[in-house]
Amino acid sequence: MKKLYNNTFKEEYYEETLDSGLKVLLFHKKDYVSSTAAIGTPYGALMVNETKDGISYHHNPGIAHFLEHKLFETDDKDIMNDFARIGANVNAFTSYSETVYYFSSNSDIEKPLNMLLDFVYNFDVTEESVEKEKGIIIEELNMYATNPVQRLLNESYKSMYHNFPLKYDIGGNADTVNAISKDELIECYKINYHPSNMVLVISTSQDPYKVMDIVRNNMAEKNFAKESQPVKDNLSEPTEVVNKEYNFNMDVSMNKQIIAYKLVPDFKNSEEAFYRQAALTFLLEACFTPFNPLYQKWLDEGEINDFFGYEVDYTTDYAYVLFYYESDDKEGLMNIIKEGLDLRNIDEDILEQIKRKYIGIGFSNINQLEAFTLDYLKDYLEGMDFFKEIEIIKSITLKDVEKSIEFVDKASVSMINLEKNS
Amino acid sequence: MKYIDYTKEELKKNIDLKVVKTTKYKDINIYFSFMYETDVKGKACLSLIKEIVGNASEGLPTKREMMAKKCMLYGASLDAALTTFSYHNCLSFHYNFVDPKYLDGVTLKDYFDFITDTLFRPLIDKESFKENQKILKNAISRRLDKPAIYAHNRFNQILSSQDERFRMLDADIISELDEITLDDVLKTYSDMIAKSYIEIVLIGDVQDELIENIRALPLNERDSCFIDRDEVKLKNVNYIEESKKTAQTALIMAYKLNGHNIFEGNNYYSILLGNAVLGMLPCSLLFIEVREKRSLCYTIDSRDNKKDGMISVSTLISYKNKDRVIKEIRKQLFRLSLGLYSKDIFNMSKRLLVDSLIQSIDDSDGTYNYLHSRGYYSSESFNDMIDGIEKLTKKDISRLFKGYRHIITYVLKGDEETI
Numbered sequence: 033m034k035k036l037y038n039n040t041f042k043e044e045y046y047e048e049t050l051d052s053g054l055k056v057l058l059f060h061k062k063d064y065v066s067s068t069a070a071i072g073t074p075y076g077a078l079m080v081n082e083t084k085d086g087i088s089y090h091h092n093p094g095i096a097h098f099l100e101h102k103l104f105e106t107d108d109k110d111i112m113n114d115f116a117r118i119g120a121n122v123n124a125f126t127s128y129s130e131t132v133y134y135f136s137s138n139s140d141i142e143k144p145l146n147m148l149l150d151f152v153y154n155f156d157v158t159e160e161s162v163e164k165e166k167g168i169i170i171e172e173l174n175m176y177a178t179n180p181v182q183r184l185l186n187e188s189y190k191s192m193y194h195n196f197p198l199k200y201d202i203g204g205n206a207d208t209v210n211a212i213s214k215d216e217l218i219e220c221y222k223i224n225y226h227p228s229n230m231v232l233v234i235s236t237s238q239d240p241y242k243v244m245d246i247v248r249n250n251m252a253e254k255n256f257a258k259e260s261q262p263v264k265d266n267l268s269e270p271t272e273v274v275n276k277e278y279n280f281n282m283d284v285s286m287n288k289q290i291i292a293y294k295l296v297p298d299f300k301n302s303e304e305a306f307y308r309q310a311a312l313t314f315l316l317e318a319c320f321t322p323f324n325p326l327y328q329k330w331l332d333e334g335e336i337n338d339f340f341g342y343e344v345d346y347t348t349d350y351a352y353v354l355f356y357y358e359s360d361d362k363e364g365l366m367n368i369i370k371e372g373l374d375l376r377n378i379d380e381d382i383l384e385q386i387k388r389k390y391i392g393i394g395f396s397n398i399n400q401l402e403a404f405t406l407d408y409l410k411d412y413l414e415g416m417d418f419f420k421e422i423e424i425i426k427s428i429t430l431k432d433v434e435k436s437i438e439f440v441d442k443a444s445v446s447m448i449n450l451e452k453n454s
Numbered sequence: 455m456k457y458i459d460y461t462k463e464e465l466k467k468n469i470d471l472k473v474v475k476t477t478k479y480k481d482i483n484i485y486f487s488f489m490y491e492t493d494v495k496g497k498a499c500l501s502l503i504k505e506i507v508g509n510a511s512e513g514l515p516t517k518r519e520m521m522a523k524k525c526m527l528y529g530a531s532l533d534a535a536l537t538t539f540s541y542h543n544c545l546s547f548h549y550n551f552v553d554p555k556y557l558d559g560v561t562l563k564d565y566f567d568f569i570t571d572t573l574f575r576p577l578i579d580k581e582s583f584k585e586n587q588k589i590l591k592n593a594i595s596r597r598l599d600k601p602a603i604y605a606h607n608r609f610n611q612i613l614s615s616q617d618e619r620f621r622m623l624d625a626d627i628i629s630e631l632d633e634i635t636l637d638d639v640l641k642t643y644s645d646m647i648a649k650s651y652i653e654i655v656l657i658g659d660v661q662d663e664l665i666e667n668i669r670a671l672p673l674n675e676r677d678s679c680f681i682d683r684d685e686v687k688l689k690n691v692n693y694i695e696e697s698k699k700t701a702q703t704a705l706i707m708a709y710k711l712n713g714h715n716i717f718e719g720n721n722y723y724s725i726l727l728g729n730a731v732l733g734m735l736p737c738s739l740l741f742i743e744v745r746e747k748r749s750l751c752y753t754i755d756s757r758d759n760k761k762d763g764m765i766s767v768s769t770l771i772s773y774k775n776k777d778r779v780i781k782e783i784r785k786q787l788f789r790l791s792l793g794l795y796s797k798d799i800f801n802m803s804k805r806l807l808v809d810s811l812i813q814s815i816d817d818s819d820g821t822y823n824y825l826h827s828r829g830y831y832s833s834e835s836f837n838d839m840i841d842g843i844e845k846l847t848k849k850d851i852s853r854l855f856k857g858y859r860h861i862i863t864y865v866l867k868g869d870e871e872t873i
Contacts, residue, residue, distance in 0.1 A: 041480070042556070063478030065457065066813045110746070112736040117798070119805035121813070138812045167749030175752055175770050177701045178601045178868070283699040285595035322517035331585060338589045339596060358592065385525035392529025395552040399479045400817045453699055 033058075033244050038419045041398055046240050048248075052256045053228025056247055057408070059235040061401060067141045067236035068405040070134035071152055074413045075224035077128045077202040078349060081265040084223050088265060091220055092212050093197060094169075094204020097126040099217050101165050103133065106156045111147075120144040126202055129347075130413045136402050141238050142246050149232075149250045155221045162214045170210075173203045180284045184450045188354060191275040191446040192294040195267040198350055199274075226259045227251065233409040235401050266349060271296055273446040281453050286358045288339070288450040289365050293443035295351040302348055302415030303424065309346035311428050312353065312436035314386045316342045319372040320355075323382055326371060335364055347414070353439055362449060373437060383430050394422045458815055458836045460825065465654075467675035471668060472825050474657045482553055482565070482658035483818040486573060487546040487826060490650035492642070498630035499642035500536055500545050503578070505586040506639075507547065508532040510577040513567075523568065527560055528552045532572060545646065547573060548822075553659055566667045574671075578643060583636045591631055594624045602770060605704035605866040608696060609766075612862065613708075616688050649676050655825055657818045691862040697869070703773040704866040707783055708766040712857040716763050723842040724854040725765075729758035730803040731851065732790050733767055737802040739786040739795060740767065748782065750775050765858070773867050780863060791855040793848045800848050808843055811836075 033048045046058040077097060081090050104111040104124070115122040120137035122144075133152055137144045176182050186201055193199040203209070236243055273294050299305040320342055321327060330336045339358040345351065357365045398404050411418045460474040492500065514520040524530045531550045536543060551565045598604045607625040614620035654668055688710055716722055733740035733756030740754045754769035767783050789795050814820030815836065824836060834842065 040556075061478070063476060064816050066816045113798075113802060116735065116737040116802040116806045119809040121806065121810060136813055138809050164749050168745060168752050171702070171750075171770065171772065172752035174702045174772070178770070180596075180599050282599075284599045286592065322521045325518065328517060334588075337592045339592065358596070382522075385522050388527075389525040389529040391557075392527075392552050395480050395556060396529065396531075396550060399481055 033241070040422055041395070041419060043398070043419075046244065048244060050227070050248060050251050052251050052254065053226070054247075054251060055231045055412075056244065057231065057233045057412070058240050058244060059233070059405070059408075060237070060240045061235050062237050064235070064237050064401050066136050066138045066401060067234070067238060068134060068136045068402045069141065069145055069148055069232065069234040069236075070132055070405050070409045071148060071230060071232045072130050072132035072409050072413050073224050073230045074130050075220075075229075075262075076126060076130045077200065077204075078197045079224065079262070079264050080197045080200070081267060082223065082262045083265055084262040085260055089219070089223065091216060092204060092208040093200035094202070094208045095212055095216060095220050096131050096224075097203045098165065098169060098209065098212050099220055100124050100126045100131050100133075101169060102157050102162065102217060103151065103155060103221075105161055106151060106154060111151045114147060115144060118143050118147075120147075122148070127410075128198060128202060130410060132406065132409060132413075134402070134406060141234070141236055141243055145234070145243070145246050146250050149247070149254075152225065153227070153254055155218065155225070157214055157217060159214050162212070162217065166209050166212075169203055170206050173201060173205065173209070176201065176203070180282050180288065180450060183280075183282065184288055184290055184356070184448060185354075187278060187280060187450075188290045188292045188446065188448045191278045191448050192273050192292050192352060192444075193350075194270050194274050196269045196350060223262050226261075227256055228259065229261055231409060231412050233405050233412070235405045264349070271444055273444045275446055275448075277447045277449070279449040279451055281451050283453050284450060285452070287360050287452055288358050289356065289362065290448045291355045291365050291369065292446045292448065293353040293439055294446065295346075295353070295439055295443050297346065297348055297351040299346065299348050299351075303420070305346040305348055305351070306416055306421065307424050307428065307432075308436060309344050310390070310425055311432040312344050312346075312439060314383060314428065315378055315433045315436050316344065316353075317386050318378040318382050318433075319375060320368075323386075324372060324375060324377045326375060330368060335359070335361075335368060340368075353443070362447075366447075373440065376434070376437070378430065378433055380430055383428075383433060387425055387428070390425045391422055394425070456837060457812060457840070458821060458824065465669060465671075466673060468677070469652045469673055469675070470654070471665075472653070472655045473660055473665060474655070474821055474825070475660050476657065477659045479658050479818060480553055480556055481818070482551050482656070482660065482664070483822070484549040484551075484565075484569065484664075485546055485653075485655040485657075485822050485826070486549075487544055487653040487655075488646045488650040489542055489544045489653070490646065491542050494626050494630050495634060495638065496642055497536075497538065497543055498627045498634050499639045500543055500646070501590055501627055502583070502586050502631070502634070502639050503576075503643050503646065504534040504536050504545060505590050506578055506582050507534060507576045508572055509586070510582060511571045512575040512577060513571040515577055520572075527564060527568060528557055530565065530568060544826075546826075548819075550818075555659070562661060562664050563667075566664065570671070574647070576643070578636070578640055580636055583639060587631055591628055594628050597624055601698055601700040601702065601704050601866060601868065602768070604698065605706055605864065606768070608866065609706045609708070609862070609864045612691060612694060612864065613688060616691075648674065651676070653826060655822050657821055688861050690860060692860075693863045693865075695865040695867055697867040700866075700868045702770045703776060703868040704768070704770055705776065705779060706766055706768050706862075706864045707780070708764060708861045708864075709787060709858045710861050711763040711765065711854060712859055716760055720842055720846060720850055721854055722760060723839070723846055724850045725758050725760050725763065727804060727807055727843055727846050728790060728851045728855050729756050729765060730807040731795065731800060732756045732765065732786060735803055735806050737799060737806065739789060739799065740769075740783065742799075743786055744769070744779060744782045748778070750779050750782070764861070776865060787855075787858065791852060791858055793852040797848070800851075804843065804846070808840055811840065811843075 120135045122135040124133045189198045343354045408418045463471045533548045610620045756767045
């Protein structure tokens with residue numbers, strides 16, 4: 033077990049890769065009452081097509097999320113209740129990039145940690161329980177669909193991507209959920225839940241050496257054959273968007289719009305994606321927040337309200353920039369984007385201010401045990417080091433930020449309008 | 455083990471300072487809570503103050519200057535929240551700063567100057583009033599676009615016809631926002647600073663310098679009482695169904711526990727645990743019976759309104775399943791009241807409730823929430839509260855829930871063809 037120390041955050045932690053291939057990271061958080069452990073696989077909603085050992089697989093959209101639901105049941109036992117009996121809260125989530133299972137507990141970590149490893153590495157499901165789960169998942173999807181902002185975002189993905197699975201909701205849709213079978217779930221589990229493909233992150237005040245022993249002993253009792261890693265197959269994706277304009281209606285008080293810039297993800301690795309994402313985020317922060325004198329003018333003239341902003345998401349699989357606002361003027365948002373970027377309101381002073389803000393956010397993110405554990409794990413699964421992000425932020429130059437404006441010329445653009453029901 | 459170690463000091467009459475000194479966080483959290491009684495108009499004013507404070511101040515008169523300052527203080531944040539407690543309102547401001555020992559170029563004094571400027575010298579003028587009036591109306595309308603929130607607003611509006619104290623939600627404020635003036639807001643702000651009960655909570659590796667600065671704030675003693683323990687009186691409304699063009703149906707059922715003073719004996723703990731057994735947790739009766747066994751919903755939960763002795767159950771469902779879900783909810787509440795559920799469920803709920811309470815104090819907001827709510831219901835310590843819950847039996851829960859009475863079933867019917 034290797035002991036590590038991060039000097040910026042003054043954090044002590046340990047890491048080890050077990051014989052099974054499971055990577056374990058253990059943070060010693062001395063003053064905390066509770067402990068959190070999270071185990072994750074880089075198997076998210078984007079892994080609809082994948083290859084392992086030379087065999088290609090295509091699965092129903094939403095299957096990673098379905099699998100997450102079903103992992104909580106085994107031999108008619110309810111995992112959640114087993115955790116509850118020992119006073120531990122267990123939960124899970126599926127995102128586009130990963131599936132994560134985690135618990136928090138105030139007692140000795142041994143029991144819940146063993147239970148977490150046992151249920152994640154023992155998938156046992158019946159046809160009946162798969163069928164039963166479909167109703168629950170479809171209600172979950174309906175719930176997200178009633179949220180206008182969530183729906184606007186999902187429609188934006190659909191308008192951008194022809195083939196790339198970001199076009200599907202994380203949970204799929206009613207048809208794909210109904211099409212998922214027990215056999216398909218087992219196949220997905222076998223491909224994606226091998227320990228060599230997974231990471232366990234633990235934050236606890238308990239003795240790190242004893243905690244690592246618990247993990248070692250538990251995993252030593254399980255048998256895992258050596259396996260290769262699954263590889264995501266990204267279908268060829270045209271550079272052009274699907275819809276240059278798409279309109280849909282909901283029962284909302286005001287019309288909303290997203291302008292989406294679809295880009296080709298030409299990043300060598302996750303670090304470069306993070307670097308370029310941060311540089312562009314800084315530029316947009318300088319141009320589309322009160323840093324820009326035009327911002328107050330836009331507010332005063334009613335061109336924007338508090339529902340105005342942007343989002344940059346650069347990964348090695350996809351890259352996009354979104355701007356959103358709330359107005360009846362369909363042309364207004366594009367004019368604001370042009371006006372804001374034309375001003376190019378960035379200099380060394382503003383850059384230093386923005387950098388300081390993001391350094392502060394880095395420190396804030398480390399205080400909540402559960403949130404920190406999950407953030408660290410997510411970053412790791414996505415090829416990033418949580419601690420390194422702050423160093424990358426510090427290293428960004430004004431030249432990088434200015435250069436990031438090139439996204440405008442490189443992108444294919446889609447305009448998505450959510451209109452009030454008449 | 456003592457879970458929360460803190461000091462409490464009365465700075466002036468009705469101004470309390472609570473300090474939790476801990477090295478576990480890398481930030482310093484400072485909470486100012488202002489509590490006093492207002493009507494709906496006053497609440498609308500407070501809602502605007504919540505938006506305005508932190509946008510601009512005498513020292514930082516533009517949004518740009520304010521933003522630059524927050525950035526220079528390493529992402530210093532100021533979040534405001536308004537909660538209602540019967541007629542009483544609590545407007546709280548939460549300042550979050552990175553502990554300066556981890557950084558270069560900032561000091562505690564910089565943080566304190568930022569607090570005094572933003573909180574005690576906010577720029578409330580004609581422009582900020584108009585701008586935030588508009589922003590707030592938009593934000594409320596946007597919230598009400600979500601069917602679950604819209605349903606809760608309608609539910610409270612219906613109950614407010616019987617008791618004004620329910621008239622405190624978004625939909626009511628929107629209409630009041632057009633009526634209030636800049637003078638109303640200025641007067642409310644001035645009353646808030648001069649007359650309300652103030653609670654200041656400091657959490658982190660708090661240095662004496664900061665405590666001294668807080669003690670020296672120019673705040674006068676005040677005559678303020680913020681606890682209203684009159685029980686709400688509600689008649690049975692029975693069943694109300696409305697509709698909205700949306701993909702799901704929202705269902706809310708509310709019940710009143712009769713004949714018990716919630717502040718007597720262990721009633722407060724019993725409603726907490728009873729609610730946990732009914733529908734707050736993944737091992738709760740509603741979760742097991744409605745979601746897991748019958749697949750009728752994804753989310754279903756019950757909430758306790760401790761002060762008013764009320765329990766409400768909310769869920770999002772398909773309209774075609776409405777009658778089955780209503781029947782199940784009734785059945786589970788009936789089981790709860792008679793103790794017709796396993797000891798295993800009772801023990802699991804108790805363990806999870808106790809553990810989630812203990813876990814909540816592992817972050818600054820959770821610690822603040824506990825310290826803040828303590829004065830309302832109980833003067834007991836956190837450890838006493840945990841002991842109180844641990845000692846409860848199934849009989850305690852049945853005794854409290856036995857006299858429950860149905861108040862209202864509210865259905866916001868969705869149009870399942872919408873998507």
